[in-house]
Amino acid sequence: METRHPIPFQLIELQDVCFTIQKDGEDVNLVNQVSLKVPKGHFMAIVGPSGCGKTTLLKTIAGLNPESAGSLIWDGRNLSEDEDFEPTEIGYVPQFSIAYDPLTVDESVEAATRLRVKSRNSSELDRRIDRVLDETGLTGIADRKVKVLSGGQKRRLGLAMELVSDPRLLLCDEVTSGLDPRSEREIVRLLHDLSRKGGRIVMSVTHSLAHLELYDSVLVLHEGCVAFHGPPDQLTHYFSVNDTEEVYPRLASQGGERWLVSWRKHNDSYREMMMKKRDKLIESGSLQVPEEPVPVSRNDRDETHKSTKTTPKENGEPKTTTPLVSRALPLPGFLGQFSTLLSRRWRIFFRDRTQVLLQLAILVIFPIIITLFSDKAGDNIKRYSDFKSDNMLIEYKEQAEVMADQAKVGAAVSGIIMFQVVLLSLMGSNNSAREIAGERQVYEKEKFGGLRPSAYLASKIVFLACLVVTQSLYMAFFVESFGGEFRGNFMDHAIFLLLINASMTAICLAISALMRTAEQASLLSIYLVGFQLPLSGSVLALPAHIDAFTRPFISAYWAWSGSVEALQNQVYDAVKSVIDTSLTAQQICLTVLGIHIAVALIAALAGVCRPQWD
Numbered sequence: 001m002e003t004r005h006p007i008p009f010q011l012i013e014l015q016d017v018c019f020t021i022q023k024d025g026e027d028v029n030l031v032n033q034v035s036l037k038v039p040k041g042h043f044m045a046i047v048g049p050s051g052c053g054k055t056t057l058l059k060t061i062a063g064l065n066p067e068s069a070g071s072l073i074w075d076g077r078n079l080s081e082d083e084d085f086e087p088t089e090i091g092y093v094p095q096f097s098i099a100y101d102p103l104t105v106d107e108s109v110e111a112a113t114r115l116r117v118k119s120r121n122s123s124e125l126d127r128r129i130d131r132v133l134d135e136t137g138l139t140g141i142a143d144r145k146v147k148v149l150s151g152g153q154k155r156r157l158g159l160a161m162e163l164v165s166d167p168r169l170l171l172c173d174e175v176t177s178g179l180d181p182r183s184e185r186e187i188v189r190l191l192h193d194l195s196r197k198g199g200r201i202v203m204s205v206t207h208s209l210a211h212l213e214l215y216d217s218v219l220v221l222h223e224g225c226v227a228f229h230g231p232p233d234q235l236t237h238y239f240s241v242n243d244t245e246e247v248y249p250r251l252a253s254q255g256g257e258r259w260l261v262s263w264r265k266h267n268d269s270y271r272e273m274m275m276k277k278r279d280k281l282i283e284s285g286s287l288q289v290p291e292e293p294v295p296v297s298r299n300d301r302d303e304t305h306k307s308t309k310t311t312p313k314e315n316g317e318p319k320t321t322t323p324l325v326s327r328a329l330p331l332p333g334f335l336g337q338f339s340t341l342l343s344r345r346w347r348i349f350f351r352d353r354t355q356v357l358l359q360l361a362i363l364v365i366f367p368i369i370i371t372l373f374s375d376k377a378g379d380n381i382k383r384y385s386d387f388k389s390d391n392m393l394i395e396y397k398e399q400a401e402v403m404a405d406q407a408k409v410g411a412a413v414s415g416i417i418m419f420q421v422v423l424l425s426l427m428g429s430n431n432s433a434r435e436i437a438g439e440r441q442v443y444e445k446e447k448f449g450g451l452r453p454s455a456y457l458a459s460k461i462v463f464l465a466c467l468v469v470t471q472s473l474y475m476a477f478f479v480e481s482f483g484g485e486f487r488g489n490f491m492d493h494a495i496f497l498l499l500i501n502a503s504m505t506a507i508c509l510a511i512s513a514l515m516r517t518a519e520q521a522s523l524l525s526i527y528l529v530g531f532q533l534p535l536s537g538s539v540l541a542l543p544a545h546i547d548a549f550t551r552p553f554i555s556a557y558w559a560w561s562g563s564v565e566a567l568q569n570q571v572y573d574a575v576k577s578v579i580d581t582s583l584t585a586q587q588i589c590l591t592v593l594g595i596h597i598a599v600a601l602i603a604a605l606a607g608v609c610r611p612q613w614d
């Protein structure tokens, strides 16, 4: 009978994995034929000089960079052919912070948990949060705001937010960089401890060659190639140097591919050393690795998947193994993620005092500005008398008076409507231009962790809809009360004000979802608003051939035109007498604005579904 090796099988294996990009028409391998095998319960450092491809390798393992060649085997599953990791079985702590400054540590971990793990009840949720805070040493500062945390505390928080789903593979990118030596050691120790229980693999990218003794293995990368992967105490011996600090200068002495060729000759013997060390750790009880499928408590999961797979025979491991029961925790549903995001968005909004004050100032000041210009819009327009005078002079005089009144009132009414439309367009762009682009990296990270793009977008739509309704109706009713009554159907007018704000908010949300940076999104949105007034034709008519092309896209025209159509006949005629631009029936205006909103939301959905990592 075959003896069972303490290591049932490799949990993750890379076979000649490459990540290739095109540069000047040529293929460049940023990750070059990387092969490695990592067993359960392993703490591995990925080191190498800046730009050698550490982050790229980590992203390739995580599935964020699709491998160009080679295979990635996880838990007996070929990820290059089958489906990717379950979002909850992998944790990825990126180089940037993934927490929102205005929230507290506790709130950040709670939101991360609610977004990633389906909890049966609040006590189960609380237990999970408390456990993670405890594991990462954050319990004492749970109510502290993220913005006041130290660098080390922020890194712990980043880890905590990943640990909420109990990932079996934890990938960390430079979580110790920029920390003082003590904090660095504490974090490395924490990562070490996280790999000791439950068979979790922790791979940590670092520049630093300090504290290597805490790792089970060190992978040295040079120009995308593996130059070494073995026990840390063998590093200096392999590179024939006296001190680890001399490893990088030594690496520079030859190219990555040559290091790879040398490494392939030694790979097996160093691997054997790693395995022996590991066996000793297991025997001494310092490393706890579940050999059999992990027993999963009923509380923790909904379903288990058991299957028997064949893995290559190696190191005396059985040829056919029963993989670990997939411990991937179930994700929360759409509604759970949506409500978590929405309540987090409101919390962040109300905690950002500048944002609240700015919104209030815009809300209050813009309608006041409009009322200052509205006195002429309420003036009477002289009517033609019913009796025709025989006196031509009297007739001309009357006509001139009527026309003068029409010009004065028509220009004022049209101007007031357009003024409201333009200011609401500005509010719309201010509402949403940065909404997605400003938090894109955090969102990408959350999407990687299982957040549904549809839940994310829905939370943005509901949040923004509240702003749009408040701004538009406040504007409409304030001007109605203090700037003189709308001389026509006020409700129609209010609906068009609501629609222009909704339309610009939706369009700028789409821009925010499609642009790479918040600056690009803001700039484009401001230009878009800036062009609304001249291209609407409300001030000066455009040449017909330009007008035909631009009009369909200018939301301000449709809101202005729809609103003018709501005016009573006499005022409507007055407006018509001062403009050269043709007006369009209300139904068509409504339809076009509806199309603008729908197309913008579809574009925003496409934008949030598209991966956009830096």
Ligand SMILES: Nc1ncnc2c1ncn2[C@@H]1O[C@H](COP(=O)(O)OP(=O)(O)OP(=O)(O)O)[C@@H](O)[C@H]1O
Pocket: 021, 030, 048, 049, 050, 051, 052, 053, 054, 055, 056, 057, 207
């Ligand atoms: N998508 C990409 N397109 C083009 N070049 C890329 C891409 N991703 C990474 N690179 C380049 O590949 C190289 C490796 O980048 P990577 O970020 O992996 O390095 P690193 O080892 O993590 O560096 P550091 O230690 O400074 O974080 C760099 O020269 C980088 O500019």
Ligand SMILES: [Mg+2]
Pocket: 054, 055, 056, 173, 174
């Ligand atoms: Mg990096």
